[in-house]
Amino acid sequence: MEEINNNRSISSPRLQRGDGGEAARIVVLGAGESGAGAAVLAKVKGFDTFVSDMSVIKDKYKELLDKYGISWEEGRHTEELILNADEVVKSPGIPNDAPLVLKLKEKGTPVISEIEFAGRYTDAKMICITGSNGKTTTTSLIYHIFKSAGLNVGLAGNIGSSLALQVATEKHDYYIIELSSFQLDNMYKFRANIAVLMNITPDHLDRYDHCMQNYVDAKFRITQNQTPDDAFIYWNDDPIIKRELAKHGLKAHLYPFAAVKKDGVIAYVEDGEVEINEPIAFNMEQEELALRGTHNLYNSLAAGISANLAGIRKEYIRKALSDFKGVEHRLxxxxxxxxxxxxxxxxxxxxxxxxxxxxxxxxxxxxxxxxxxxxxxxxxxxxxxxxxxxxxxxxxxxxxxxxxxxxxxxxxxxxxxxxxxxxxxxxxxxxxxxxxxxxxxxxxxxxxxxxxxxxxxxxxxxxxxx
The missing domain is CATH 3.90.190.20 (Mur ligase, C-terminal domain)
Known part of the structure; x- marks a missing residue:
């Protein structure tokens, strides 16, 4: 990848100690993959850590929490053990208007996502993918390319293992992260070095007051905090994305893709050839792509641009795009x-x-x-x-x-x-x-x-x- 300065804080001094000199308190709401991982990271970093889940916690997560000596509860939220938190890491499945979350906000307690929390403790390059459709396939395909090229890479977010758990227990140079709108909702300072937005169509409107603009705004949070050193990859022909581009004043370098060649587009298909023009010229036969169909062409283009930006050699990109096995439960x-x-x-x-x-x-x-x-x-x-x-x-x-x-x-x-x-x-x-x-x-x-x-x-x- 071209040299990218992350400028990430690798600690959170404000939270290292409470007012009395004791360790600051992190409460994690939800003990699934993201919550359990966030709790381990908090514990490893020296925080007073507590996990609360209204449902029954899966045995594998109980074992993980117990291994690290983390206190937890299931089947309830005990408010006196939660409302005293210095910061709360919330599962993406818990709505922002849940009564307990509203009480925390009334107290001025920061409520963040696992991705936001994990991002503080790594200087790895972040390749982040969102969209209403195609994000899982695109994320998996990018990971496949990076892994096949021999890079030290982790897979996280909506798929793979918890980003926080990987940051706590491993060290990767790159993370490929699938982000849902729910995860983006509670991300504030996290920065994507490469942000990919596949498309925006109506989805999850029940979580966004049945207001499409609220959902659109959530998706565009993937671009927040990007700098001119970063990249924003997007489908050029999505009418909502095109409308929103001017509104968000993006600083990142833009890499639009489309099915066919047109002005401004840097990746497309022409005469049966997949063409990527920036930052390094790349081409391969469309019929060699492992994934078929127009939607999968978009997935392959976005993945190819991401790998190209990372400086992966052309032969590795071609091979990985041609031998990818696809995603379970998707066609x-x-x-x-x-x-x-x-x-x-x-x-x-x-x-x-x-x-x-x-x-x-x-x-x-x-x-x-x-x-x-x-x-x-x-x-x-x-x-x-x-x-x-x-x-x-x-x-x-x-x-x-x-x-x-x-x-x-x-x-x-x-x-x-x-x-x-x-x-x-x-x-x-x-x-x-x-x-x-x-x-x-x-x-x-x-x-x-x-x-x-x-x-x-x-x-x-x-x-x-x-």
């Missing part, structure tokens, strides 16, 4: 059963992600969709459903909105509120030989499943049991 081919192909796209938790999946289908498709609606507008996929779908399976406890929108299309429909086996069976009955059954739900999984991973795993198990 994952499961099996073909009696002529019907089954594809697991459980990670499609919003409408735009489903749009990309439907666009990539080459056969008539039975679409399984539904779950916990986040304020979805299904008009975005209406034309593709009419064109590409031969049937629909609604999978969720509350399918009324799906009936209201899709039933008028006249497609065969199955309503399933009982679980994945019945959904797979219903889709298999609707599909004809040569067609595809696609699980691309548009919704969160939490009505019937523990997570989108659980939903995808159950789908694969049911398909393989047919």
């Amino acid at each position: 994952e081919k499961v099996a073909t059963v009696r002529g019907v192909q089954f594809i697991n796209d459980s990670k499609a938790t919003n409408v735009n992600s489903c749009w990309y999946a439907l666009q990539s289908m080459t056969t008539k498709t039975v679409l399984i969709l539904g779950g916990k609606d986040k304020g979805n507008d299904y008009t975005e996929i209406e034309d593709l459903v009419r064109k590409n779908c031969s049937g629909l399976v609604y999978l969720g406890l509350h399918n009324e909105k799906l009936h209201e929108f899709f039933d008028r299309m006249g497609l065969p429909v199955a309503d399933v509120q009982t679980g994945m086996k019945d959904a797979v069976d219903a889709a298999f009955r609707l599909a004809k030989k040569g067609e595809t059954v696609l699980l691309s739900p548009c919704c969160a999984s939490f009505d019937l499943f523990k997570s989108y991973e659980d939903r995808g795993d159950q789908f694969k198990a049911c398909v393989r049991a047919l």
Whole structure:
């Protein structure tokens, strides 16, 4: 990578000691991957550390906390043990308007994210990726390129291990970090050396007062604190990103990409060749890319630019872009059963992600969709459903909105509120030989499943049991 000065503080003097000379108190809310990691880092750095989780803490995290002698509680939030904190590290899953968080803010207690906390204690280069769709694939692809090139790199954020835990127990030169809007909400001084914004489409609006601008502002926080030494990589044709660029007065060098060559774009495809013009000229045959489809072209371009900026040799970039295996639960081919192909796209938790999946289908498709609606507008996929779908399976406890929108299309429909086996069976009955059954739900999984991973795993198990 070109020499980048991080100018990061590697300590937090304000918090090293309380007013009485004792160790300052860090309280961590939520004891999942990010929370447990933040607690270990706080303990290693000498803070009085306490962890509180309203849910039951997984055994592996209890063992980690106990290993480091960290006090914890589960199934409750004891306010007298929390409101005396000098600083609170909050799980991204806890809303900023949760009653306990509001009480902390009333007291003037700083509430930050695990990423913000971890960033204080490392001088590694930070390559950070966000977007409504494509961020997991792009993050994984960038990590694959860096790792294949032999760099000392960690994978963190929404995927991989906790950034804080890696900072506490390992030392990497680079971190590739997938950031959700929830994680960005509580980041203030953290700086991305390379920031990647794939796209912005409506998602999680239930967490943003159903106000799109609030969600957009959260995504653009990835650019805060960037300097002229840093890079901002983005999809040139996203109308929201283009509108917001001028408003945010970005200092970083801009690296826009698009599917085709046009003014100002530094990465694109021309005559079947992937071209990256800055900072070093790079090209490879598009047909050699491991990932197919327009959305994956964008993912590959963003990853290629990131690797190029890091100074990775062209042959390493070409090889990694051509041998990447893809991401589980994202357009994952499961099996073909009696002529019907089954594809697991459980990670499609919003409408735009489903749009990309439907666009990539080459056969008539039975679409399984539904779950916990986040304020979805299904008009975005209406034309593709009419064109590409031969049937629909609604999978969720509350399918009324799906009936209201899709039933008028006249497609065969199955309503399933009982679980994945019945959904797979219903889709298999609707599909004809040569067609595809696609699980691309548009919704969160939490009505019937523990997570989108659980939903995808159950789908694969049911398909393989047919």
